[in-house]
Amino acid sequence: MDTAKDIIVLDKVVAGYPGNPVLEDVTFSVKEGEIFILLGGSGCGKTTVMKHMIGLNPVLAGKLTVDGLEWRRKTRAGLFAKIGVMYQSGALFGSMTCMENVMLPMDEFSRLRRGERVEKAMSLLGDVGLADAADKLPGEISGGMKKRVAIARAMALDAKIIFLDEPSAGLDPITSNALDDLILALRENKGKTFVVVTHELPSIFKIADRCAMFDKARRRMIALGRPQELAAKSTDPFIASFFKRGTTNV
Amino acid sequence: MFESIGRKACKAANSAYEIFAFTGEAFAAALWTFFHPHRFRFGDAALAFEKAAAGGLGISTGIGFLLGLILAFQSAAALQMFGVEVYVADMLAIALFRELGPIITAIILAGRSGSAFAAEIGTMKVDEELDALTTMGLEPVRFLVMPRVLAAIVAMPLLTVFGELAGLAGGAVVLKLMDVPTVVFWSHVCSASGVFMIAFGLAKSALFGLLVGLIGCGAGMKTKSTADGVGAAATSAVVGAIVAIAVSDGILAVVCYVWGI
Numbered sequence A: 001m002d003t004a005k006d007i008i009v010l011d012k013v014v015a016g017y018p019g020n021p022v023l024e025d026v027t028f029s030v031k032e033g034e035i036f037i038l039l040g041g042s043g044c045g046k047t048t049v050m051k052h053m054i055g056l057n058p059v060l061a062g063k064l065t066v067d068g069l070e071w072r073r074k075t076r077a078g079l080f081a082k083i084g085v086m087y088q089s090g091a092l093f094g095s096m097t098c099m100e101n102v103m104l105p106m107d108e109f110s111r112l113r114r115g116e117r118v119e120k121a122m123s124l125l126g127d128v129g130l131a132d133a134a135d136k137l138p139g140e141i142s143g144g145m146k147k148r149v150a151i152a153r154a155m156a157l158d159a160k161i162i163f164l165d166e167p168s169a170g171l172d173p174i175t176s177n178a179l180d181d182l183i184l185a186l187r188e189n190k191g192k193t194f195v196v197v198t199h200e201l202p203s204i205f206k207i208a209d210r211c212a213m214f215d216k217a218r219r220r221m222i223a224l225g226r227p228q229e230l231a232a233k234s235t236d237p238f239i240a241s242f243f244k245r246g247t248t249n250v
Numbered sequence B: 001m002f003e004s005i006g007r008k009a010c011k012a013a014n015s016a017y018e019i020f021a022f023t024g025e026a027f028a029a030a031l032w033t034f035f036h037p038h039r040f041r042f043g044d045a046a047l048a049f050e051k052a053a054a055g056g057l058g059i060s061t062g063i064g065f066l067l068g069l070i071l072a073f074q075s076a077a078a079l080q081m082f083g084v085e086v087y088v089a090d091m092l093a094i095a096l097f098r099e100l101g102p103i104i105t106a107i108i109l110a111g112r113s114g115s116a117f118a119a120e121i122g123t124m125k126v127d128e129e130l131d132a133l134t135t136m137g138l139e140p141v142r143f144l145v146m147p148r149v150l151a152a153i154v155a156m157p158l159l160t161v162f163g164e165l166a167g168l169a170g171g172a173v174v175l176k177l178m179d180v181p182t183v184v185f186w187s188h189v190c191s192a193s194g195v196f197m198i199a200f201g202l203a204k205s206a207l208f209g210l211l212v213g214l215i216g217c218g219a220g221m222k223t224k225s226t227a228d229g230v231g232a233a234a235t236s237a238v239v240g241a242i243v244a245i246a247v248s249d250g251i252l253a254v255v256c257y258v259w260g261i
Helices: A046-053 A075-078 A098-109 A114-126 A144-156 A173-190 A201-207 A227-233 A237-249 B001-035 B043-082 B085-126 B127-134 B141-176 B182-192 B193-220 B229-259
Strands: A006-017 A020-029 A036-038 A061-066 A083-086 A161-165 A193-196 A210-217 A220-225
Touching: A006 A046, A006 A193, A020 A046, A020 A061, A020 A210, A020 A220, A036 A046, A036 A173, A036 A201, A046 A061, A046 A075, A046 A193, A061 A173, A061 A210, A075 B085, A083 A144, A083 B127, A098 A114, A098 A144, A114 A144, A144 A161, A144 A173, A173 A193, A173 A201, A193 A201, A201 A227, A201 B182, A210 A227, A220 A227, A220 A237, A227 A237, B001 B141, B001 B193, B043 B085, B043 B141, B085 B127, B085 B141, B085 B182, B085 B193, B085 B229, B127 B141, B141 B182, B141 B193
Parallel strands: A036 A193, A036 A210, A083 A161, A161 A193
Antiparallel strands: A006 A020, A006 A061, A210 A220
């Protein structure tokens, strides 16, 4: 992993919204094939940083590069092809079946014929263990299943980087654990890079290669590294208290 | 006080900017769709059309019938004193084809479909579906707004025709009760109206459909992620559309007067 190339680089980024900076001087990089966690308490700005990384909001200052391309309005279309996003609610389209949701990006951008698109969508649903839910509407499946369909949709255009926003939120521990296993399996089998926003400590310790931790009070990134090392060695009281509960749960 | 005026002025300017930005975005999406018709989501447009037209047919014809009935009753009472109640047919034809048909149908469409557009898109925004579209490289305006606006533009004239015919039927019932033969009623309707008048009314209704669709979808796109966000968007869609319909109808009335139409 240490020799892998940097696929996302944030250099002195000021994250936030126009007139309302949330975090300053955010500098880190994500390596290809890594599972990288954006970590912190509620309202610390981790989702804001992810929104910059996926191109929904421009950074207020600094430089953000994804797979060698800097996020700009002009480069957005090209960069969207490199990423897939699973939102906290799944954000599936309620009027479409799971299969149609997964096929949607392919319908719009792929040159595959319909039969090939159906085959690929079925294969992706199979990867997330939901081949038998292909004809179901999102309203007919559970929250955890919605998230898995959303992961399949995020991979529909063979994106290199998959962003997951709070994948464990609202899920019971067993479903959450199964989702963690799925993320690990997809990294192993498909070689994807994952950037995950979460504050669920059991998930962090299970799947993270490295994490970046943000603090609302100091308005900056306060730690970067392997979660086990941060939990064991950090002398920062905030980091220590953050990991304290998690280490007892591991 | 100055601070409050300044804040309100900034808010109004910001709203105006958002309206212009959304209109520009919708115009750009319409142009793009015109040159890439194969990428247009006809299925979504057909679904929105079915909801707007088939769903609104009953209420449009029902209200149209009652409107014709009431107008005929009110005017026939006065005209009967002069023995010219048959001219109720002329009055109804002109009123329905030029003004009341398009405007009443547009208000119904604003209440049914404009609010539904705002609520649908607003809920999608709250559920992050608009963000999902954006990060998939799909423009939400092209994907969600264009099919609904087209559906409203096509549905409005159709609903207007049914509303107008129902209104005339209502008038015919009243005159029949006053012993005016139905054939005489229809001959007066035909002589008082003309192809241009009917076409003008339908063109106006298509414009109202455009306004209802744009304002409804625009309100949905601006929905805030608060508890009352979707409700507020639906209300704003209906109020905004009714105001826009009234203002544009007023402008058209002045233009018609100046041009002698």
